[in-house]
Amino acid sequence: MNSWAKDIARILIPHEELQRRVAELAAQISADYAERNPLLVCVLKGGFIFLADLTRALTVPHCVDFMAISSYGNATRSTGVVRILKDLDCDIVGRHVLIVEDIIDTGRTIAYLLENLRVRQPASLRVCTLLSKPARREIELHIDYVGFEIPNEFVIGYGLDYAENYRNLPFIGVLKPEVYQRGLQQASGAKASQG
Ligand code: PRP
Numbered sequence: 001m002n003s004w005a006k007d008i009a010r011i012l013i014p015h016e017e018l019q020r021r022v023a024e025l026a027a028q029i030s031a032d033y034a035e036r037n038p039l040l041v042c043v044l045k046g047g048f049i050f051l052a053d054l055t056r057a058l059t060v061p062h063c064v065d066f067m068a069i070s071s072y073g074n075a076t077r078s079t080g081v082v083r084i085l086k087d088l089d090c091d092i093v094g095r096h097v098l099i100v101e102d103i104i105d106t107g108r109t110i111a112y113l114l115e116n117l118r119v120r121q122p123a124s125l126r127v128c129t130l131l132s133k134p135a136r137r138e139i140e141l142h143i144d145y146v147g148f149e150i151p152n153e154f155v156i157g158y159g160l161d162y163a164e165n166y167r168n169l170p171f172i173g174v175l176k177p178e179v180y181q182r183g184l185q186q187a188s189g190a191k192a193s194q195g
Contacts, residue, residue, distance in 0.1 A: 004165075004166060004169060007166075007175060007176055007179045008156075008173040008174065008175065008176065009173075009174040009175065009176045009177075010173065010174050011171050011172070011173050011174075012150060012153070012155060012171075012172045012173060012174050013148060013150075013158075013171060013172040014171050015170040015171045018053075018130075018147075018158060018170075018171065018172065019053070021147050021148065022050070022053045022054055022057055022130075022147070023057050025054065025057075025128065025145055025147060026054055026057030026058050026059070027057075027059075028145065029054075029058060029060075029098065029128065029145065030058050030059040030060045033060050033062070033096060033098070034060055035060075036060070036096040037060075037061050037062060037063070037095075037096070038060070038062045038063075038095075038096040038097070038098050039062065039063045039064070039065060039090065039092060039095045039096065039097050039098070039122075040054070040055060040062055040063070040064045040065070040098050040100050041064075041065050041066070041067060041088065041097055041098065041099045041100065041117070042064060042065070042066050042067070042100045043066075043067055043068075043069065043099065043100065043101050043102075043109070043113065044066055044067065044068040044069075044086070045068070045159070045161070045167070046101070046102035046103065046159045046160050046161065046167070047100050047101055047102045047130075047159060048159055048167075049102075049158050049159035049167070050100060050101075050102055050130045050147075050158065050159055051064065051100045054100060054128070063090070065088045065089055065090050066086065066088075066089075067084065067086060067087060067088055067113070068084075068085040068086035069082050069083065069084055069085060069109065069112075069113070070082070070083045070085050071083075071108070071109055082108075082109060082112040082113075084116075091120075092117065092120050092121075092122045093120060093121045093122070094121070094122070094123050095122050095123060096122065096123050096124045097117060097122040097123075097124065097125050097126070098126050098127070098128055098144075099113055099114070099117070099125070099126070099127045099128065100128050100129075101127065101128070101129040101130070102129070102130050102131060102158070102159045102160055103129060103130065103131040103132070103133065103155070103160060104127075104129045104131070104132045104133070104137075104141070104143060105133050105136045105137075106136055106137060106138040106139065107137050107138060107139035107140075107141045108138065108139060110127055110129075110141060110143075111139045111141065114127070126144040126145070127141075127142075127143050127144050127145070128143075128144060128145035128146075129143055129145070129146055129147065130147040130148065130158070130159075131146075131147060131148055131149075131150050131155065131160075131172070132146045132148070132149050132150070133149075133150055133151070133152055134149055135151065135152040136152055148172075150172075153174045154174065154175045154177070154180060155172050155173065155174055155175070156169065156172075156173055156175050157169030157170070157171050157172050157173045158170065158171065158172050160172070162175055162179065162180055162183070163183055
């Protein structure tokens with residue numbers, strides 16, 4: 001048995017389905033951004049595996065850049081207060097920018113990023129997320145590209161973590177509640193919500 005298998009309640013999205021959907025998104029984005037040389041902005045850390053697969057599936061020339069942010073959450077929910085740990089290397093004035101996220105949960109992180117990047121005057125600014133949890137949304141948002149809408153369960157794998165673990169799993173899985181409940185008991189103040 002794999003070492004992670006005891007922590008996973010079930011596989012929500014298998015690897016093959018992820019690959020198929022990423023290829024569909026890449027085809028749509030390639031069509032929409034023909035001749036636009038978009039800049040894909042990956043939000044670390046969770047977005048790194050999705051970005052790696054998406055960038056290789058795109059058929060249009062494009063650039064990638066990275067932002068790292070930290071949200072100050074409490075044990076049960078994200079506060080929406082965001083701090084930039086690593087900013088973009090490039091100037092985005094006049095660029096077609098596509099933000100690449102692993103998951104949009106409350107929507108607070110992406111709302112902050114949209115506001116932060118919009119003032120830098122890109123030619124356009126859109127959002128692509130692999131996963132969306134509409135049931136958790138606290139801010140109304142338009143998301144341009146969504147891989148999968150998922151139920152309100154704690155998911156890990158394909159870039160998503162719990163306490164920095166499980167990001168390498170090739171599928172999206174549901175974490176057993178006892179795993180994060182145990183973690184919370186050990187470290188009160190740990191982040192139990194996604195995002
Ligand atoms: C996750 C995810 C988004 C955010 C979404 O990042 O990558 O950035 O939470 O949550 P929201 O919609 O409620 O704001 P996280 O803070 O877990 O960091 P990580 O990507 O480094 O794992």
